[in-house]
Amino acid sequence: MSADKKTILNAVHREMGARMVPFGGWDMPVNYGSQIDEHHAVRNDAGMFDVCHMTVVDLKGARVREFLQNLLANDVAKLRTFGKALYSCMLKPEGGVIDDLIVYFMNEDWFRMVINAGTTEKDIKWMQQQAPEFDVAVEPRFDLGMVAVQGPKACEKALSIMQPELAVAAKELKPFNAATDGHWFVGRTGYTGEDGFEIVVPENETEQLWRDLAAAGVAPCGLGARDTLRLEAGMNLYGSDMDEGLTPLESGLSWTVAMADDRQFIGREALEAQKAAGNIVKFIGLVLEGRGVLRGHQKIYESDREVGEITSGGFSPTLERSIAMARVADDAGESLEVEIRGKRLPLRVVKMPFARNGKAQIEL
Amino acid sequence: MSEIPSDLKYTKSHEWVREEGDGTVTIGVTEHAAELLGDLVFVELPEEDAEFDAGDECAVVESVKAASDVYSPVGGEVVATNELLANAPETINDDAYGDGWIFTLRLSDAGELDDLMDAEAYAEHCENEDH
Numbered sequence: 001m002s003a004d005k006k007t008i009l010n011a012v013h014r015e016m017g018a019r020m021v022p023f024g025g026w027d028m029p030v031n032y033g034s035q036i037d038e039h040h041a042v043r044n045d046a047g048m049f050d051v052c053h054m055t056v057v058d059l060k061g062a063r064v065r066e067f068l069q070n071l072l073a074n075d076v077a078k079l080r081t082f083g084k085a086l087y088s089c090m091l092k093p094e095g096g097v098i099d100d101l102i103v104y105f106m107n108e109d110w111f112r113m114v115i116n117a118g119t120t121e122k123d124i125k126w127m128q129q130q131a132p133e134f135d136v137a138v139e140p141r142f143d144l145g146m147v148a149v150q151g152p153k154a155c156e157k158a159l160s161i162m163q164p165e166l167a168v169a170a171k172e173l174k175p176f177n178a179a180t181d182g183h184w185f186v187g188r189t190g191y192t193g194e195d196g197f198e199i200v201v202p203e204n205e206t207e208q209l210w211r212d213l214a215a216a217g218v219a220p221c222g223l224g225a226r227d228t229l230r231l232e233a234g235m236n237l238y239g240s241d242m243d244e245g246l247t248p249l250e251s252g253l254s255w256t257v258a259m260a261d262d263r264q265f266i267g268r269e270a271l272e273a274q275k276a277a278g279n280i281v282k283f284i285g286l287v288l289e290g291r292g293v294l295r296g297h298q299k300i301y302e303s304d305r306e307v308g309e310i311t312s313g314g315f316s317p318t319l320e321r322s323i324a325m326a327r328v329a330d331d332a333g334e335s336l337e338v339e340i341r342g343k344r345l346p347l348r349v350v351k352m353p354f355a356r357n358g359k360a361q362i363e364l
Numbered sequence: 365m366s367e368i369p370s371d372l373k374y375t376k377s378h379e380w381v382r383e384e385g386d387g388t389v390t391i392g393v394t395e396h397a398a399e400l401l402g403d404l405v406f407v408e409l410p411e412e413d414a415e416f417d418a419g420d421e422c423a424v425v426e427s428v429k430a431a432s433d434v435y436s437p438v439g440g441e442v443v444a445t446n447e448l449l450a451n452a453p454e455t456i457n458d459d460a461y462g463d464g465w466i467f468t469l470r471l472s473d474a475g476e477l478d479d480l481m482d483a484e485a486y487a488e489h490c491e492n493e494d495h
Contacts (some may be wrong), residue, residue: 019399034457035428036403224402224428291406293426315405315428341431 003027007052008145008206016220024118026053028223035224039317042192042229043358046151046158047221048213053117056141056200057124059131060110067134068103068111070265071127073248075258079105083178085189088256089248090123091267095274096244097251099123100236102189104178112178112185114146114198116238130266145206149218150196150229152358155188158197161212162186170197191226193233193356231323232316234285234352240296240312241283241325249274250327252283252352279330281308285352286324287362292340294324299339300332300347307332318355319364325352366395366490369461373477374486375437380461381480388443389477390468393425393434395460396490401427404456407449410467414442418476423466425456438476440469 004027013020018029029050031038041047059067068076074088084105090098099119104112115123120140127138149158159167162184169179170186175195178187185200201209214220227237234252236242242251249257249271257271274280288294294313299306308328316323328336337344350362368374373381378397382390398404408424416422416436423434445467448455456464471477481489 031402034403034454036405036454228428291408291426293405293428293431 005053007050008203009050009052009210012207012210013050013220016214018220018222021223023223024053026117028053029220031222031224032220035222035228036317038219038221038225039228041219042151042154042194042221042225043318043355044152046149046154046156046196046218047225048154048210048218049148049150049221049226050210051148051198052145052203052206054146055115055117055120055124056144056146057113057115057127058110058139058141059113059127059136060139061131061134061136062109063134064109064111064136067131067136069263070134071130072103073257073265073267073271075263076103076105076111077263078258079103079111081177082106083173083180083187085176085178085187089242089253090126091247091265091270092244093266093270095247095267095270097238097242097246097248097253098126098244100238100242100253100256102187104187118239143203144200145203145209146198146200147206147209147213148190148192148196148198149213150190150192150194152195154194154196154218157216157218158186158199158213161209161216173197191233191235192229193235193353194229194358228314228317231312231314231325232318232353232355234325234354234356236325237312242311247271247274250281250283252325281327282330282332283311284326284328285350285354285362286310286313286326286336286338287319287348287350287354288322288324288338288345289348290321290345292322292345294322294338294340300326300328301337301339301344302332302335307336310338316354319360319362323354365487366399367461368394368396368483368487368490370483372461373437373480373482374489375435375480376489377435379434379437381437381477382461382465383477384468387474388468388470389438389440390465391434391437392460392465393456394486397432398457398460398464401425401432402429403427404453407453407456407466409445409447409449410442412442412445416440416442416469418479425453425466434466436469437480438469439472441472442467443470444468
């Protein structure tokens with residue numbers, strides 16, 4: 001019987017009243033009392049998430065750029081300035097998504113990647129298989145901790161607790177860029193649709209960082225709020241919205257695939273074949289007016305025809321109704337219904353995101 | 365450990381019952397249930413005048429985590445429902461035994477109250493469930 005892994009912040013979460021749950025092999029906080037309150041704290045003020053379970057991987061070598069241009073569906077050619085980041089899928093030759101991740105350009109011999117917790121082992125193994133051809137070293141950084149601080153007041157509060165040299169650099173960051181003082185690494189990135197930083201520190205400094213942020217008025221937030229925030233922001237969750245059996249084109253992630261030129265990358269051929277064949281399933285946003293909560297795997301109908309299913313669903317605290325992401329047949333129309341506990345309820349199809357930057361982004 | 369008032373009676377499915385002394389009882393779900401469910405987002409109240417037997421599904425509470433049926437602890441006729449919960453379902457999380465009451469029944473058989481657990485028995489039941 002194997003116990004769930006614990007991040008360096010496990011004892012602090014319990015001390016702060018967290019309700020703990022197993023998540024992908026980790027013992028993590030789901031909330032500290034109310035996930036809805038935590039959600040509102042991020043949309044209106046500042047909240048923080050323990051993301052130590054995710055993994056930083058440093059990729060080094062003279063040909064690391066070439067390696068990544070072959071490995072990733074998005075093109076790191078776009079990354080030329082220090083700290084610039086890119087969101088990309090990493091694909092199997094058959095086109096299925098191994099993981100979604102963010103990669104940062106550090107210098108021509110060093111890129112930094114952040115990958116998901118549940119896929120860490122498999123991602124590293126895959127990269128280690130591809131790396132020798134390009135003489136790249138794959139260095140997982142299990143010695144680092146990471147905290148995400150998110151919300152309109154997040155940057156202000158996080159800057160107030162940083163060393164001056166780092167704060168000066170972090171203050172100038174544009175979204176999707178990172179800064180470092182050689183000790184801490186700060187990216188202006190996140191998974192909530194709000195402004196904020198993801199702060200990477202030596203593992204033994206993570207607890208002090210968490211406590212300092214709490215003292216600066218940042219609310220501890222758990223996985224419950226993390227999920228409702230990213231869902232509202234229209235951000236995919238690996239394992240729910242896509243997996244190795246699905247391509248980016250079937251998962252609302254075509255925008256992350258760079259195929260305009262003739263760059264060869266793993267999975268390109270499969271995607272081209274899929275495009276040529278046509279009739280690719282649609283990835284859509286849905287709102288349920290009235291009572292009820294949309295949840296993963298609920299079936300979607302157009303009249304009597306089953307046309308698809310919910311991939312991720314939940315209650316949106318910002319919109320005060322249920323929202324979901326779903327995958328439906330390419331010829332499905334807009335008059336859709338969901339089946340919940342034996343009843344068919346009407347759905348509204350919307351363009352995502354549902355909410356971001358503190359407010360609704362769809363008509364209510 | 366969650367609060368378990370000693371003046372109430374309880375069911376294995378985490379409902380509480382308060383005798384009002386006039387042949388009616390008020391019913392809700394316990395703090396323990398609310399903690400397990402997480403933030404409540406919708407409550408489907410029973411219809412007024414509806415009649416239930418003990419054990420019948422009579423209401424639904426839906427949380428961020430899951431939808432849960434509420435079972436009538438005793439038989440009777442619904443004489444009042446807590447309309448507050450329609451717009452403020454989180455009241456159950458904040459005050460499960462007070463403002464978070466769900467409905468009131470006129471008892472058909474007061475004897476059925478004897479089949480319910482007291483606070484001590486319910487506390488033990490919760491502990492056993494956790495293991």
